[in-house]
Amino acid sequence: MRADAARNLSSVLRTGARLLAEDPSTSMAAIAAAAGVDRTTVHRRFANREALLRAVFQAKLDSAERVLDEARLTEAPVPVALHRYLEGIIPVAREWPVDTRRMMQKDPEASARREAQSARLSTFIQRACDEGYLRADIDAAWARAVLDALVDSIAHQFPAVDPPQAADLVADAFLRGLGVT
Amino acid sequence: MRADAARNLSSVLRTGARLLAEDPSTSMAAIAAAAGVDRTTVHRRFANREALLRAVFQAKLDSAERVLDEARLTEAPVPVALHRYLEGIIPVAREWPVDTRRMMQKDPEASARREAQSARLSTFIQRACDEGYLRADIDAAWARAVLDALVDSIAHQFPAVDPPQAADLVADAFLRGLGVT
DNA sequence: ATCTACTGCAACATCAATGTTGCATTTGAC
DNA sequence: GTCAAATGCAACATTGATGTTGCAGTAGAT
Numbered sequence: 001m002r003a004d005a006a007r008n009l010s011s012v013l014r015t016g017a018r019l020l021a022e023d024p025s026t027s028m029a030a031i032a033a034a035a036g037v038d039r040t041t042v043h044r045r046f047a048n049r050e051a052l053l054r055a056v057f058q059a060k061l062d063s064a065e066r067v068l069d070e071a072r073l074t075e076a077p078v079p080v081a082l083h084r085y086l087e088g089i090i091p092v093a094r095e096w097p098v099d100t101r102r103m104m105q106k107d108p109e110a111s112a113r114r115e116a117q118s119a120r121l122s123t124f125i126q127r128a129c130d131e132g133y134l135r136a137d138i139d140a141a142w143a144r145a146v147l148d149a150l151v152d153s154i155a156h157q158f159p160a161v162d163p164p165q166a167a168d169l170v171a172d173a174f175l176r177g178l179g180v181t
Numbered sequence: 182m183r184a185d186a187a188r189n190l191s192s193v194l195r196t197g198a199r200l201l202a203e204d205p206s207t208s209m210a211a212i213a214a215a216a217g218v219d220r221t222t223v224h225r226r227f228a229n230r231e232a233l234l235r236a237v238f239q240a241k242l243d244s245a246e247r248v249l250d251e252a253r254l255t256e257a258p259v260p261v262a263l264h265r266y267l268e269g270i271i272p273v274a275r276e277w278p279v280d281t282r283r284m285m286q287k288d289p290e291a292s293a294r295r296e297a298q299s300a301r302l303s304t305f306i307q308r309a310c311d312e313g314y315l316r317a318d319i320d321a322a323w324a325r326a327v328l329d330a331l332v333d334s335i336a337h338q339f340p341a342v343d344p345p346q347a348a349d350l351v352a353d354a355f356l357r358g359l360g361v362t
Numbered sequence: 363a364t365c366t367a368c369t370g371c372a373a374c375a376t377c378a379a380t381g382t383t384g385c386a387t388t389t390g391a392c
Numbered sequence: 393g394t395c396a397a398a399t400g401c402a403a404c405a406t407t408g409a410t411g412t413t414g415c416a417g418t419a420g421a422t
Contacts, residue, residue: 173358
């Protein structure tokens with residue numbers, strides 16, 4: 001039953017993330033039904049609705065953190081790291097489509113983690129500026145926002161584009177749009 | 182009192198749009214309180230919560246339609262029309278930050294209007310492709326998504342940037358990112 | 363000054379979501 | 393086969409949001 005429990009928990013989290021992304025006010029009953037488990041089972045795993053949300057956020061943050069680690073944002077050459085980051089983060093955005101910025105306000109711990117990850121990416125963008133991959137007149141914060149927007153767009157509005165091609169599209173639009181080439 | 186009523190109604194719509202953008206499940210009580218009117222007054226104006234949402238959407242669609250008209254997307258030169266559209270649509274996005282795509286599912290009439298407006302913009306993007314302002318290998322749907330993403334980003338994450346400068350930033354990133362220049 | 367429309371306030375009914383508990387049943391581990 | 397953990401099911405209490413109504417007060421139009 002250990003295996004069953006783990007499988008169900010994971011299913012609830014993924015289903016919950018999907019439904020909550022479409023409608024943040026989705027009821028726990030709807031999530032439970034979509035995940036194929038009873039409503040009370042969900043309540044036994046997660047004390048509150050907030051606890052469920054926290055678990056979803058944590059799962060997304062875990063995945064994102066792994067991507068940031070493996071992209072080697074501080075060591076690898078900018079174009080290489082950028083592409084590796086994109087190819088990794090786009091599936092994460094698709095699997096956990098919840099908007100972390102909006103929904104984590106009431107979870108200070110998760111917010112702090114998110115801030116830390118955000119800072120890592122901002123540092124990378126700054127490095128791209130410093131090393132001349134972006135035009136000198138480009139504001140780093142704007143560059144950062146553009147990158148996030150492109151990722152969200154390709155991840156959610158073009159789910160059929162596979163990660164490598166999606167990464168190409170985003171990197172191309174980003175480096176051409178704000179870069180020197 | 183006609184004047185009072187109209188002013189209060191407008192205030193409720195704007196306040197509601199702002200709160201609903203932050204949290205789509207904001208209660209009518211919270212909206213009424215933020216707008217400085219009694220809860221029952223809101224219920225007297227809008228039969229349902231859905232009616233309130235419809236009114237917000239309609240207000241946004243009205244503003245957006247005016248922008249589309251005045252931009253002369255089919256007649257003016259592409260760069261001119263683009264800039265005029267951006268300078269007009271960014272304030273609209275800021276004043277009505279509600280996400281029309283997600284929240285209008287249950288309002289077929291508003292959805293249809295939104296589709297029509299979306300089609301006008303898509304047609305314009307297609308013209309930009311045909312006239313050589315965008316690279317030949319760029320998918321029109323992707324270009325459209327990029328433009329929307331840039332507008333949302335500058336509108337909501339950089340509220341301090343005034344519309345003309347914001348339009349410059351978006352047009353620059355868009356035309357450089359996907360264009361031939 | 364009067365009338366009308368609008369508002370705030372209080373009270374009420376309703377409903378959906380949340381969260382809890384007890385019990386029978388299932389299922390994997392040993 | 394036995395045991396323990398987990399689940400489904402039904403029932404219940406609680407809470408917050410929604411929507412309604414009656415009444416008194418208020419402000420603008422005439």
